[in-house]
Amino acid sequence: MTMGKSNTNKDLEEFKYLIDSRNLTSREQQEERDALLKAREIRFKAKTENEVKTAKLMQLKYQMEEYLGTSKGSPQPNFQNFLKTYIDALYDKRKNFASDINITPLALSHILNRHREPQEAFLFKLIHHSQKTFSELCEFNWELWPKVYFQDKVCMMKETSKRWEKSEGKRIKGRKVKILD
Amino acid sequence: MSESRIQIRLLAVSRENSGRNKKFDDIAGNLITFAGIQSVKKFGELACISLVPKTELIEHYMHKYSMLRAGKSLFLDGRELHQLISKYDHG
Numbered sequence: 251m252t253m254g255k256s257n258t259n260k261d262l263e264e265f266k267y268l269i270d271s272r273n274l275t276s277r278e279q280q281e282e283r284d285a286l287l288k289a290r291e292i293r294f295k296a297k298t299e300n301e302v303k304t305a306k307l308m309q310l311k312y313q314m315e316e317y318l319g320t321s322k323g324s325p326q327p328n329f330q331n332f333l334k335t336y337i338d339a340l341y342d343k344r345k346n347f348a349s350d351i352n353i354t355p356l357a358l359s360h361i362l363n364r365h366r367e368p369q370e371a372f373l374f375k376l377i378h379h380s381q382k383t384f385s386e387l388c389e390f391n392w393e394l395w396p397k398v399y400f401q402d403k404v405c406m407m408k409e410t411s412k413r414w415e416k417s418e419g420k421r422i423k424g425r426k427v428k429i430l431d
Numbered sequence: 432m433s434e435s436r437i438q439i440r441l442l443a444v445s446r447e448n449s450g451r452n453k454k455f456d457d458i459a460g461n462l463i464t465f466a467g468i469q470s471v472k473k474f475g476e477l478a479c480i481s482l483v484p485k486t487e488l489i490e491h492y493m494h495k496y497s498m499l500r501a502g503k504s505l506f507l508d509g510r511e512l513h514q515l516i517s518k519y520d521h522g
Contacts, residue, residue: 285502305476
């Protein structure tokens with residue numbers, strides 16, 4: 251069904267509980283954009299280091315949640331990338347993070363560069379550290395880190411499973427079970 | 432500076448959730464927060480949300496959500512945006 255402009259406006263007018271709506275001309279829109287940019291620029295220049303840090307941490311949290319919410323996954327491992335973002339948002343030097351969670355800088359470097367798998371103890375330390383970091387900012391579900399780690403694993407397995415099936419699948423004997431009438 | 436902003440074009444609540452006898456409280460606050468979260472997720476430290484309110488609602492938005500004025504628009508960014516998200520996002 252097509253609807254004329256006047257009908258649309260009438261419908262909007264009739265919708266009494268509309269909180270906010272205004273149609274602006276393109277010139278007015280441009281003026282609004284300019285006014286907003288000007289006001290934001292002033293605020294941006296006055297932004298504190300803490301605000302930047304907060305924004306980065308919140309962005310990380312929501313990106314991790316989004317990653318877990320997508321069923322497609324990603325062929326790129328994300329755990330290490332998220333971890334780098336987390337550390338870099340908080341520390342000037344990564345070795346200071348390593349010191350704070352009581353591991354050696356070398357061990358951290360190996361995890362970040364995917365030369366070593368993060369062990370359970372590392373995940374516990376990271377979770378504990380994150381909970382302290384986010385405690386005054388916003389809700390942070392402790393399961394995010396391990397879930398991201400295992401989502402990476404699942405995605406990687408999806409990538410390799412077809413290849414593996416071709417080369418090794420024939421050697422696996424299964425036992426079929428049927429539903430009997 | 433690029434826009435890095437999400438503009439709320441339309442914000443509405445159903446009849447039973449508006450007025451004094453509303454069924455659920457603060458739906459508008461939750462919807463504004465949702466837009467704020469999307470903006471933070473996408474733009475990080477540059478995140479911003481804005482809307483062009485009806486004249487009679489300007490004071491309400493400024494008071495309740497700490498929105499700031501620029502032309503006919505109201506906007507939220509930086510600390511005030513983070514505070515709103517922190518207040519409404521419990522998930």
